[in-house]
Amino acid sequence: MGRILTKNRGTVRIASLIALTIIILTTPYFGILSAEPKRLEGVSPGDCGVCHGSEKVLPPGHVDTKGIAGATCKGCHKGGASLRRKMPLSHSHQLNGVTCAECHGITRPAKPSEEKKCLSCHADYKKVAIPTDKTLPHPHDSHMGDLDCRLCHHQHSRSENFCFQCHEWKYLVP
Amino acid sequence: MRGKFKDQMRKEGKSMNEDDKKKKFLGVSRRQFLGAGAAVAGGVIVGDPLFPWELRAIGIPKAWDKETEVVVVGSGYVGLAAAIEAHDAGSKAIILEKNPFLGGNSIIASGAYNAVDPERQKKQNIEDSIDLHYKHTIEGGDYRGDPEKVRYLVENATEGLKWLEKMGVEFEPTVYAVVGALYPRSHDPIKSGRGAAIVKVLKDQADKRNIPILLGHKLTGIVREKPLEGMILGVEVEHKGEKLYFKAKKAVVLATGGFSADVKMRSKYDPRLTTDMPTTNVSSATGEAIIFAEDEGADVIGMDYIQLLMACNYYTKKYGSLANLGIDSAIFINTKGVRFVAEDQRRDVMSEALLQQPKKVLLWVADDRCKKRFKLEMIERFVKDGLIFKADTMEGLAKTVQEKFDVPPNAFVETVRKYNEFAKKGEDKEFGKKLTNLKPVEKPPFYASPTQAGAHHTMGGLRTKGTTGEVIDRRGNIIPHFYAAGEVTGGVHGTNRLGGNGTTDCIVFGRAVGKNAAAEKPWG
Numbered sequence: 053m054g055r056i057l058t059k060n061r062g063t064v065r066i067a068s069l070i071a072l073t074i075i076i077l078t079t080p081y082f083g084i085l086s087a088e089p090k091r092l093e094g095v096s097p098g099d100c101g102v103c104h105g106s107e108k109v110l111p112p113g114h115v116d117t118k119g120i121a122g123a124t125c126k127g128c129h130k131g132g133a134s135l136r137r138k139m140p141l142s143h144s145h146q147l148n149g150v151t152c153a154e155c156h157g158i159t160r161p162a163k164p165s166e167e168k169k170c171l172s173c174h175a176d177y178k179k180v181a182i183p184t185d186k187t188l189p190h191p192h193d194s195h196m197g198d199l200d201c202r203l204c205h206h207q208h209s210r211s212e213n214f215c216f217q218c219h220e221w222k223y224l225v226p
Numbered sequence: 227m228r229g230k231f232k233d234q235m236r237k238e239g240k241s242m243n244e245d246d247k248k249k250k251f252l253g254v255s256r257r258q259f260l261g262a263g264a265a266v267a268g269g270v271i272v273g274d275p276l277f278p279w280e281l282r283a284i285g286i287p288k289a290w291d292k293e294t295e296v297v298v299v300g301s302g303y304v305g306l307a308a309a310i311e312a313h314d315a316g317s318k319a320i321i322l323e324k325n326p327f328l329g330g331n332s333i334i335a336s337g338a339y340n341a342v343d344p345e346r347q348k349k350q351n352i353e354d355s356i357d358l359h360y361k362h363t364i365e366g367g368d369y370r371g372d373p374e375k376v377r378y379l380v381e382n383a384t385e386g387l388k389w390l391e392k393m394g395v396e397f398e399p400t401v402y403a404v405v406g407a408l409y410p411r412s413h414d415p416i417k418s419g420r421g422a423a424i425v426k427v428l429k430d431q432a433d434k435r436n437i438p439i440l441l442g443h444k445l446t447g448i449v450r451e452k453p454l455e456g457m458i459l460g461v462e463v464e465h466k467g468e469k470l471y472f473k474a475k476k477a478v479v480l481a482t483g484g485f486s487a488d489v490k491m492r493s494k495y496d497p498r499l500t501t502d503m504p505t506t507n508v509s510s511a512t513g514e515a516i517i518f519a520e521d522e523g524a525d526v527i528g529m530d531y532i533q534l535l536m537a538c539n540y541y542t543k544k545y546g547s548l549a550n551l552g553i554d555s556a557i558f559i560n561t562k563g564v565r566f567v568a569e570d571q572r573r574d575v576m577s578e579a580l581l582q583q584p585k586k587v588l589l590w591v592a593d594d595r596c597k598k599r600f601k602l603e604m605i606e607r608f609v610k611d612g613l614i615f616k617a618d619t620m621e622g623l624a625k626t627v628q629e630k631f632d633v634p635p636n637a638f639v640e641t642v643r644k645y646n647e648f649a650k651k652g653e654d655k656e657f658g659k660k661l662t663n664l665k666p667v668e669k670p671p672f673y674a675s676p677t678q679a680g681a682h683h684t685m686g687g688l689r690t691k692g693t694t695g696e697v698i699d700r701r702g703n704i705i706p707h708f709y710a711a712g713e714v715t716g717g718v719h720g721t722n723r724l725g726g727n728g729t730t731d732c733i734v735f736g737r738a739v740g741k742n743a744a745a746e747k748p749w750g
Contacts, residue, residue: 062273072703189607195334197417198326200441217509217542218334220611 053147091208093153097121097146122147136226142207156209191215192225231269233387235510250625251481275408283521284462293473294320296743299459299515300481302332303421304712304739305730306428308479310393311740313435316682321437322463323512324444324508328429330483335421336551338404338412339385339390339397339733340726343549346401352410356380362408363727366572367685367720370528374692375718379727379734386733387413394427396661403663405537405553406725410662421729442466447518448478448708454523454699455707475750477707477743480697481694481736484684484713485513486532492681495530504538504680506545515714518689521701523706528686533723534577535682539613539675540587547613549605549673550596554665557591559646559674560584563637565645568657574722577679589627590677591642594669605673614675619695623672631676642667642702683723686716695739711735 096102098120100109106131110117117125125147129135136142138155139148145154155169174180180201181192191204194215203214205226270529296312298305301323309319327333342354359380364371391397397413404412417423432439447462448470460473485491486507490498505511516526536558537549550556553569558576560566560583569581580588597605609616615630617623620642624635648654649666687700695715697708712732719727 059509142293183581188603197329197429205324218542218546220542220547220613221607224227 070156075202076090083117097143120147137211137224140208141205141211145207165202165207167200167202172204187223189215189219191225220222228588231703252446281521281589282450282453283518284449286449286451286459287471288461288473290460290473291470292320293460293475294708295474295476295748296320296473296479296740297322297474298481298740300330300483300712300714301328301429301439301460302330302481302483302485302712303428303729304393304481304714304736305479306425307733307736308709308711308740308743309437309483310428310431310739311434312479312744313432314438314527315741315744316351317744318470319437319744320446322443322461322472323439323441326441328439328441332510333419333422333425334508334545334731336404337415337419337421337424337618338407338726339383339387339405339415339729339730340407340724341387341413341730342380342411343384343387343413346413347400347411350400350410352401354411355483356383358409359411363724364720366724368532369724370720372692372717373575377733378738379691379718382734382738384619384729386737387608387731388641389737390427390733391422391430395424396544396627398537400489402552403570404725405535405551406571406576406723407727408570408572408673408724414417414727415599416600426728433661442463443470445482445515445518448522449523458522458708459749473750475707475748476586476746477737479695479743480515480519480688480708480710480714481712482714483511483622484687485516486681486684488510489513491516492532494495495686496532499532503534504543504678506535506537506680506682511682517707519697519710522708523705524697524717525689525700525702526687527689528720529684530684531719531721533573533683533685534581534679535573536577536580536677536679537590537591537682538678539681540678541613541676543678543680545680547608547611548600548614548675548677549614550590550592550599551593552596552599552673552745555593555595555667556661557642557667559586559589559591559633561631561633561636563568563587565657568654568659570663572722573682573725576748580679585631586678587631588677589633591623591667592673592677593667593677594671595665595671608675609673614673616671616673618670620672620673623674627674638742683719683728684713685719685721685723689715689717691717694737694742695735696742707746707749709739711739 089105089107092103096119098117100117123133152162155165177192177198181190184192186192199214205211213223213225215221215223296319298309298319298321301321303320308319310320340359342359347354360376363380364373364376391514396416398416401410402412403410412538414420414421441464443465445461446464449459449462449471451457453457458474460471460477461478463470463472486505487509489501491513499578520526537545537548556569558565558567558569562584566583567576578585608614615623615626618628620639624638627633627638628635634701638675644668646668649664652661654664690696690710691698695709695711696704696709700706712735713728718731730745
């Protein structure tokens with residue numbers, strides 16, 4: 053009995069190590085950790101429950117969003133009820149037809165996104181800067197030049213305010 | 227699977243044993259070396275697989291991932307200038323930048339550039355000469371500067387200014403003395419961002435020449451032919467978690483800036499510079515490139531000389547958020563309401579004096595004239611954010627600083643009155659501020675920026691040959707195909723850098739190393 057245990061210990065150790073490695077390597081792309089919701093492709097974007105499970109991500113009384121696309125959301129969510137900053141940008145993209153594959157390619161494991169992907173739809177920096185022309189100091193026209201969009205506009209986590217590292221300007225970054 | 231694992235162990239065990247045998251005559255085993263080596267210089271000592279008894283900081287890669295002629299590390303003033311000049315001299319260059327954005331400190335700098343300027347200075351009735359610039363620089367650095375380098379700096383300063391103008395940088399039509407310049411020969415870029423305006427122009431020029439600027443590529447080592455011997459072959463960088471090797475067929479140019487934000491390194495040379503001391507620099511201004519160069523035998527000089535500058539806002543503890551960087555229509559008042567140093571003194575003199583003041587705070591008092599240097603809306607923004615104070619009368623300003631810093635208002639007002647009287651009479655009886663800088667502060671509105679000293683510029687660094695910028699080793703020999711320029715080097719500014727000489731240093735020596743690197747014969 054003792055001998056068998058000793059013999060198997062090495063195997064169990066290696067197996068655990070390999071399993072752990074797989075988990076660690078795939079986590080960045082597929083959020084297996086229980087703290088984050090699942091990140092599943094090919095799911096209807098309005099079908100919150102598939103990834104979020106029983107977690108209440110919609111306010112009580114909200115219409116059933118299953119099968120809804122971005123254009124329908126905007127029917128109610130305009131002006132002061134805008135969905136801006138209410139959910140990760142990946143969701144906004146998905147709801148408007150921009151799937152995971154658009155930025156991460158179709159091979160798996162997924163490729164990291166590239167900045168030029170953002171600009172391929174969002175035209176150029178100057179154009180993107182127009183809505184913030186009245187926001188001073190201008191977040192898109194600064195001494196830092198044309199920063200990589202993703203430094204502020206995170207897709208899979210809350211967006212950040214790059215300028216805040218040195219300045220006290222509390223921009224509300226979508 | 228278990229069998230496979232055992233085979234692997236056996237294979238490794240076998241080679242380790244062979245190396246151990248070879249090690250015997252040195253009396254130490256490879257394992258012992260590796261164990262000790264890992265703790266050295268924050269880097270890893272590796273054994274060369276071909277010559278396991280030769281320990282080196284970075285092994286020569288089996289294959290290079292990318293190759294070019296001139297590898298430039300750093301994308302500030304120096305990196306951009308060097309790459310542009312290397313390109314214009316006919317060589318292929320690549321810029322490697324560790325941050326996900328370029329520019330380092332250069333993109334937050336005020337961009338003041340010192341140079342003798344016959345046209346501008348004549349119009350302002352300022353007498354100047356290259357000899358005078360030399361004198362100020364060498365004296366201002368307490369004669370620790372390398373005379374050959376200082377000569378080269380001042381003799382090429384004007385040409386460097388013209389080169390920047392040719393590249394597209396517009397400078398103000400008048401010169402002035404930026405804080406710590408000691409003489410009115412500083413040129414401010416006009417466009418917003420100042421230093422950032424220079425970076426933008428140079429970046430556009432680099433883009434025009436299709437010089438790749440690879441962001442997110444962090445230097446992790448410098449590859450040399452043999453440990454402490456032979457030529458520099460290229461660099462090792464880390465990109466997205468992977469190690470990449472860039473072959474530099476002509477030269478590696480280090481343009482990595484200083485280490486004012488590197489608490490571990492700066493406090494080694496000046497124990498006061500712990501985490502409690504703020505810095506004006508970007509947080510990535512660290513000295514790892516200096517260590518990597520030292521690993522390959524490079525010498526360093528002047529590392530003890532670290533300049534503090536009174537330009538950190540009291541609230542943000544960062545550079546900027548000041549109403550003024552000029553020292554003529556400006557008064558430095560402490561929280562007791564009195565002056566404590568001449569405002570046109572050397573930077574180190576003023577900062578050291580500031581460290582002796584209560585709360586280590588000074589109120590940089592200025593008047594409406596400060597609008598000349600900073601956009602009014604920026605100043606208004608700082609006032610709105612509560613970072614600086616504004617009032618229409620000096621009494622009003624005194625009240626505010628009393629609220630914020632317990633400054634005795636009567637003393638404050640009296641100090642300003644006395645200063646303005648000195649200005650009128652043409653003599654600063656208290657601190658000897660020079661007549662040319664003794665301008666009154668009397669045109670409302672008035673501003674007070676609460677300012678502290680912060681680690682600003684590291685005068686020391688890699689030792690390079692006089693005017694060529696070639697890196698020198700500890701025995702005084704040139705390390706072939708290895709250049710450095712700008713704040714990463716030592717020997718230009720001695721113990722204290724003059725305000726405005728930093729930008730000049732970067733452009734003059736950055737251009738020089740770019741040209742010289744391009745002139746090297748490629749080795750492979």
